[in-house]
Amino acid sequence: MIARIQQGHRTIAFPDTIPALPERFRGRPQIDSSRCLEGCRRCAESCPTDAITIESTRTFSVRPLSEKMLHRKRSAGPVLDLGKCLFCPECQNACPEGAICYTQDYRLATRTREALVLRDQTLALAEALDEEARRLFGRSLRLRQVSAGGCNACEADVNVLNTIVFDLGRWGVQFVASPRHADGLLITGPVTQNMKVALQKTYEAVPPPKLVIAVGACAISGGPYVHHPEVSNGANSVVPVDLYIPGCPPHPLTVVDGLVRLLGKLTPEELLRYDEQVREHCNIGKGGNGNVCDASPSPTRKAAPARPRRP
Template structure:
């Protein structure tokens, strides 16, 4: 009887999984704001308002040089957007943030006003993985926020398993590691051993500002400033924490499961620019 009631209830509720990526992506909440854009040419000479406002020194400016914004260190708090007098830094409301190379997260240099979004794995890796991806998640000293949004992807609305992507309990069963946290000294050896236990060929994904650069803990001696000094990273997904849509976009981009990922990697993908509120 209980089984019959459960089946009938599920039939009445119907499919609740979002249509993305075949349908439109859900809108980001207002407080998120999406990726940032930096138009360094619009920065007034000598202005340092955004630099002073940034809590993690993600914005820098050398003498006689354009301002630079490191989205790998950025917490996306929006303080720089609020204080910028010229609107040089703007929110884009774009969920796409994943890149393949660390330097692609640094904006402001000539020709680097927009993100160069992640290209897919090479043909050999794609053929080995097929249409699946098994990841061993390693929480290397994080606060739990990135881990929470990773778990959200397993809920009924997202259903990460429909893409053939799963988290596994053992690195022996994994295709790669998914790293969160700044890699504290106490977790350094654990991460190394986990990485070595993953069969080759393997991939590594750094998720969140902490795993990319140390995040709000940058400069502290108790961690390694992210996963880069420990293992080679194949995909960077910035945020504090990244929105689940941003995480899913990064995974699918790596597996070449998105239409806009068919572009040439040498060509930067334009991201939506909206007026500064």
């Protein structure tokens, strides 16, 4: 009993305090295409989910002094789809020049599927709902969690949001058993054929207006099961999605961050201060490489053999 009394307050003071993450945690990847070797495709060939493609050229315009507008082409380097990414280190290990590395930035949620495709160092993080939606959901959001054929990793990390460590209820977000009592759905898993009709019926049972949140690579794109005949390659092929939270599985803080942004729980000033605090904590800025990896080429780094391409 005394030990319980002395343990104090255990809930993370989010967003005022950024908790320490494990050294091995891999958050938002950074790409430095200027390091890419001409014709190199090792990162793309090593990716188990084809999340990386290589843009060979990109057109840009310049106007030199006393000359007409010129259109030139240059190498664009890797393009990484966070919706497919498993956050494994295969691409980082395969790159001989250190063009790809992972930071500890856990802020990954976006409002659109297209925003998850990284072509440079920026990521358009989720914006808040409109004023009317915030009026309806801002103080109380009830979600029905649908496990649409997942491996239970995303489900487990969503479940811990109800513990005293994260205390999702302080933001007014709770999970309910019936879709008729819910304001929206939180979907995990690649939506297998056996779950497709169940997901559609659950979505229809939620009274409008309603929100849909896709959590994890499987729910966004199919993840490691993409293009398998028994999956639907993500929830957005079955129901409209309002918030995408990537990861395999996403860290609980990634989910909390996405929900807080979606509901507009922070004022613009608080959000600006919070984002700056995360950037400083993760050592991210212009040219920053984050805490997880050193983007400088290492003479001892050995490139991993390329994986055989899937038919």
